Amino acid sequence: MRLLGLFCILLLIMPGCINLKTDDFPKGNTISPPNDAIIPKKYSVIDSDIPLTYYGKIDGVEIGYQIAPHNVAMKSLEAFYKYHDTGEESYKRRGLYLADWLLANATYRGAGNFVVWEYNYPWPPYNLKSGWTGSLNQATIIKALSFAYLYSKDLKYIEMINKSLNAFEVDVKNGGLRITREDEGIDYVWYPEYAKENPPYVLNGFITVLIRLREYYLITTDKKAEKLYLEGLESLVHYLPDYDAGEKKSYYDALGNIANNHYHEMHVAQLCSLYEYTKNPIFKEYKEKWERE
Template sequence: MNFSRRCRSSSGRITMNKFRWQWVYLLFFAFVGFAGLSCDMSPTEPQVDPDFNIDYFGINVLPFDQLPRTHYSESILDELDYPMDEDSIYIFVYRGDTVLHPLVLDEMGIIFVAFYYSTGDEYYLQRAEAHARKLEEMADKYNGALYFPYSFEVSFFSDLLSPPWYSGITQGEALLLFVRLYNFTGNKHYLELADRTFASFLTFKEQSPVWITTVDNLGYFWIEEYPADEPSHVLNGFITASFGLYEYYLATQNPTARRLFLASMTTIKHYLNDFRVPGDISYYCLKFRNQEPKYHRMHISQLLQLHRLTGDEFFEEMSQLFYEDYHE
């Protein structure tokens, strides 16, 4: 499908969808006032291992256009290197073959939702839903949870991940996409997909060969972008995945999602100085300690986003330190 073709929606549709977001936030405040931390989990929801560190952080409720991953230039569609299949789904070329790349599907869906919000163009919502359907079609299912597989091997320094393997950043972005589609469409199927994707965060490395989360020997919770036997602790992937937990909690008031988001903030705050290299580029991950300017810039931006989500000034202060350490 040619991206220059647009199917304009009526202004009433996008206004109604923005109104839905406003009600989500109003209901959030009302619910917290009554229930706060005392919500019960569904009896079918897996129990999370309680043995990890959790500190208190605020959880701010932000309008959609102040959330992470909501601002993109339409020119990004002309700059992408990814080809499309016959259904206008973005695909990935791996060693000369075209494959489905779950993170590409996540990110394109999120981009199209953002364009829908900013333009009111129904075309973009249709493209977002098409990418979400492709994620659902490709998903593997373990213990009631959805996992979005990589069908090709990836070498990450000395780590080799063989297919099928699953990534915490991919799970987090899929969760974010399904939550946003639910909020904009009211289609409960997207909420069901979000619930089943969230369930993938509840099975730990210590419990299963299929995992994206782990607890280290100091009791800190991690979401792993590359879930190798010895976790690498990639900072940008962890933070990105936590955005999905944040929005899922706001949409559902699930107390377990709240615990995992707070545990994520606790871990990031505790270890952030280990990622910092004073006067130089921050580490991409703790295992290999590689330094990449692109991801250093991302760390600076992501820490500001965590400050907005939590109100914790530590994240803003560290973002400034990272910037002073290195910027172009």
């Protein structure tokens, strides 16, 4: 609680416009695979100057080692958590170093009004070409940059967070992270984990985005984050029944793919959290439907 209180105080005193200075940080996703002869497990994240994720072959396409911005943000957060627990300065430096890589590798769109982070490799399961983006990636980076601001008091991180939030207000067709799902003449907002027109509407990624938008709002009282969270929550309430596969199973996405045990358990845990946050009975209903003995 002390950590969040401090963060709140710091954010409330910030000015509205900051100049980013990331020119001294190297840009780009240069891959330097480890020389280890042992091939790692698929989806392993390997610590290096900038963390690498090993994908191997995905749907017959060799992806190999890549820099995944989401996993860079996760490693930045991991370092900040360790710094909080131990006070060891090397962890803070590591967290900030990775946060600065994220700043330097943001892609500006919409005449510079918003930013996204691109994956410089394809994702065959959803027919995404190199350069694709996504809301889960964006929300995780926002969280990492929030911690970078907390521990550095450098307002360049807040400027980037603001531009990151703007992406959730821009339609996917215009390079943003927002799409409209229409049902019976009513439009609902969705922030797709895999940003494309007619996306797969992955459930766990969307819920994680909502939770992180809510976290940021609670810490900062940022009205845009609150609005984005509430709009997405309304959509989730409407579409959640569509993800019920029966027999204590859930769908991973709107394409009819059944969630594996890992993601199904994640769905249950997420619904538990959402019920605690909102007290909306639909989250309790489907949590209990999907819980397994």
